[in-house]
Amino acid sequence: MSDYKRKKSSPAYGYVTLIGSKPIMVQSGESITFNQNGLLNNIQFSPPSDTLIIRKSGDYRIEYVLLIDGPASSSTYGLILNDSLVQGRLTNEGSL
Template identity: 95%
Template sequence: MSDQKCEKSSPAYGYVTLIGSKPITVQSGESITFNQNGSLNNIQFSPSSDTLIIRKSGDYRIEYVLLIDGPASSSTYGLILNDSLVQGRLTNYGIQRLVDGASLMLIGQAIIHIPKNSTLELRNIGPSTDTLLPIIGEQKINAASLTIVKLD
């Protein structure tokens, strides 16, 4: 029998969202400013902020969702890790609206390595200004959300 100690990995996860009562404009080059959060563990976030601080090093599964409306154009988003776009375009996702007034959901996901005490942002990396929708009909919804979970 081995006397080796099994080191238990401590969890790290977080969920942040953007809600509102009217359409939200995101300029080209601007990061999403989230204003609500769910559970956070080893992830630091203060509403209203565009930055999450990841306290533990490791491989993370990240997913983001945005509801984008507006004129016919394209929208492109990516994750900014420690002030730089994640290399290899691993987190870049986009959509194209072929008609004015189309509301489309942009979903991006990736598994990336994040060093201890890193900053993470979700940024509009495309050339267009986007409009995020926090209301459909009379129902308030999440205009944008980001989920991050450390993998064991």
């Protein structure tokens, strides 16, 4: 049996959130400190923090949701991975 077939899969998944009722201003390049989390598997996170550590290397799909509310809501956002903007049509967006 090949080494590939003998290794067990160890996925990492989970979610973190920033919950609050006050608006926040985030400058370009600034980290967001998340204050809550749900179920985490193979991910290290201790709120409040701006860092998530995936314990096992591999290929992962990263999904995110930005909820905007209020009459004067406007934002631009991007997904940063290893200090670089992830390029692609859904990774850097704006909403006015």
